[in-house]
Amino acid sequence: MQNERTTEQWRALDAAHHLHPFTDTESLNQQGARVITKADGVFLWDSDGNKILDGMAGLWCVNIGYGRKDLSEVAKRQMDELAYYNTFFKTTHPAVVELSQLLSEVAPKGFSRIFYTNSGSESVDTMIRMVRRYWDVKGKPGKKTLIGRWNGYHGSTIGGASLGGMSYMHEQGDLPIPGIEHVEQPWWYRYCQGMSPEEFGVVAARWLEAKILEIGPDKVAAFVGEPIQGAGGVIIPPSTYWPEVERICRQYDVLLVADEVICGFGRTGEWFGHQLFGFHPDLFTAAKGLSSGYLPIGAVFVGDKVAQGLAEGGDFNHGFTYSGHPVAAAVAHANVKALRDEGIIDRVKRDTGPYMQQRWREAFGGFAHVDDVRGVGLIQAFTLVKDKATHELFPNWGEVGTICRDIFFRHNLIMRACGDHMVAAPPLVISKAEIDQLIDTAVQCVTECEEVLRQRGLV
Numbered sequence: 001m002q003n004e005r006t007t008e009q010w011r012a013l014d015a016a017h018h019l020h021p022f023t024d025t026e027s028l029n030q031q032g033a034r035v036i037t038k039a040d041g042v043f044l045w046d047s048d049g050n051k052i053l054d055g056m057a058g059l060w061c062v063n064i065g066y067g068r069k070d071l072s073e074v075a076k077r078q079m080d081e082l083a084y085y086n087t088f089f090k091t092t093h094p095a096v097v098e099l100s101q102l103l104s105e106v107a108p109k110g111f112s113r114i115f116y117t118n119s120g121s122e123s124v125d126t127m128i129r130m131v132r133r134y135w136d137v138k139g140k141p142g143k144k145t146l147i148g149r150w151n152g153y154h155g156s157t158i159g160g161a162s163l164g165g166m167s168y169m170h171e172q173g174d175l176p177i178p179g180i181e182h183v184e185q186p187w188w189y190r191y192c193q194g195m196s197p198e199e200f201g202v203v204a205a206r207w208l209e210a211k212i213l214e215i216g217p218d219k220v221a222a223f224v225g226e227p228i229q230g231a232g233g234v235i236i237p238p239s240t241y242w243p244e245v246e247r248i249c250r251q252y253d254v255l256l257v258a259d260e261v262i263c264g265f266g267r268t269g270e271w272f273g274h275q276l277f278g279f280h281p282d283l284f285t286a287a288k289g290l291s292s293g294y295l296p297i298g299a300v301f302v303g304d305k306v307a308q309g310l311a312e313g314g315d316f317n318h319g320f321t322y323s324g325h326p327v328a329a330a331v332a333h334a335n336v337k338a339l340r341d342e343g344i345i346d347r348v349k350r351d352t353g354p355y356m357q358q359r360w361r362e363a364f365g366g367f368a369h370v371d372d373v374r375g376v377g378l379i380q381a382f383t384l385v386k387d388k389a390t391h392e393l394f395p396n397w398g399e400v401g402t403i404c405r406d407i408f409f410r411h412n413l414i415m416r417a418c419g420d421h422m423v424a425a426p427p428l429v430i431s432k433a434e435i436d437q438l439i440d441t442a443v444q445c446v447t448e449c450e451e452v453l454r455q456r457g458l459v
């Protein structure tokens with residue numbers, strides 16, 4: 001229950017007692033946090049009664065949309081029946097069994113076993129331990145190194161933050177941990193050097209081959225990547241990239257891992273992002289859309305080959321108090337069942353996704369400082385650039401993106417600035433009329449943003 005307080009009272013208590021993630025506390029407390037009090041469908045309301053269009057589905061996660069009473073009723077029923085029991089020591093419970101069976105149905109062939117965590121980060125750390133354990137069991141304990149991409153994002157645990165390629169995270173906490181390497185991201189717009197996307201995709205994939213040969217294939221455990229880099233700014237690789245990555249992984253006996261925390265559960269119009277690009281990972285990580293953010297839960301989908309390898313090794317000494325938590329599992333089951341049975345993912349693929357992509361390209365193709373307008377399904381972005389003709393970016397990466405994001409916020413539209421990439425990833429239940437509202441507001445904001453850039457002499 002929420003105490004009835006004024007916005008100012010909530011802000012003052014928040015400033016006094018709450019440390020926010022990825023936040024400069026002093027800076028936030030000077031302006032105060034925006035107090036979000038309720039939500040429904042694709043809309044949020046703040047404590048001053050403002051109605052906000054949530055173009056980011058929370059943090060890329062509320063795939064089914066807000067306000068689903070069927071999910072809250074499932075949570076209540078499960079909590080009343082069995083609020084908690086663990087899945088250690090040879091016990092299980094109906095909620096996690098039913099979820100596991102459903103997930104084995106919606107997962108691609110060859111993924112029949114799921115390990116549960118509480119977040120995407122924990123799923124990534126679990127995967128790191130799994131792939132290293134797999135190679136131990138296979139008699140190749142030297143294969144410990146995992147390779148990720150610069151500007152990839154894999155969470156904030158020590159493993160996830162190390163595997164991610166965000167340098168500003170590595171600077172805090174003496175990261176990366178040993179055994180983690182990175183290759184450049186497949187960002188065609190920035191690195192194409194006159195190559196077509198298709199040519200560039202193969203070149204970028206072969207950066208992985210060079211790194212494997214530099215380290216030594218007998219030391220490399222896995223390559224890990226998001227099908228589409230999300231928090232890195234919606235970097236969509238050329239179609240030739242992932243098939244070449246897969247070929248290289250098979251050639252050098254390196255496990256291939258897809259981080260599906262954002263791309264999973266319908267974001268791209270497919271159940272999972274790797275299906276869109278036609279590659280076949282040995283494991284993939286998930287969270288976010290698994291429960292649509294209604295309760296924290298993550299998962300590692302373990303391919304049959306790796307599951308068999310782990311089984312040969314006996315005890316896998318890893319897990320969490322809340323692995324397969326009954327209430328989280330019951331809500332995730334109801335969420336995934338609804339995504340499937342209500343045709344929500346199908347509609348993204350065939351209807352609202354294509355509509356969004358057409359409108360998005362029409363709306364942002366003509367601005368002087370907007371380029372690389374891109375997207376698939378209901379994940380899309382554009383980049384604010386200094387010169388479209390030369391692909392010249394703004395010198396102080398992120399400054400213009402922050403200006404633009406704040407203009408969006410003032411117009412009660414939430415989009416994400418990842419550096420100077422402007423990103424949208426709304427709930428998958430967004431209607432065409434709501435897509436029109438999102439885009440029309442965004443066009444107004446970008447128009448205002450370009451005016452501000454001119455006034456400040458940035459263009």
Ligand SMILES: Cc1ncc(COP(=O)(O)O)c(CNc2cccc(C(=O)O)c2)c1O
Binds near residue numbers: 122154230288
């Ligand atoms: C691909 C990927 N992998 C792992 C994680 C970590 O998940 P958890 O946060 O549940 O531990 C993520 C999370 N992605 C994420 C999380 C928070 C903020 C933003 C942003 O874009 O601002 C993105 C992610 O996007």
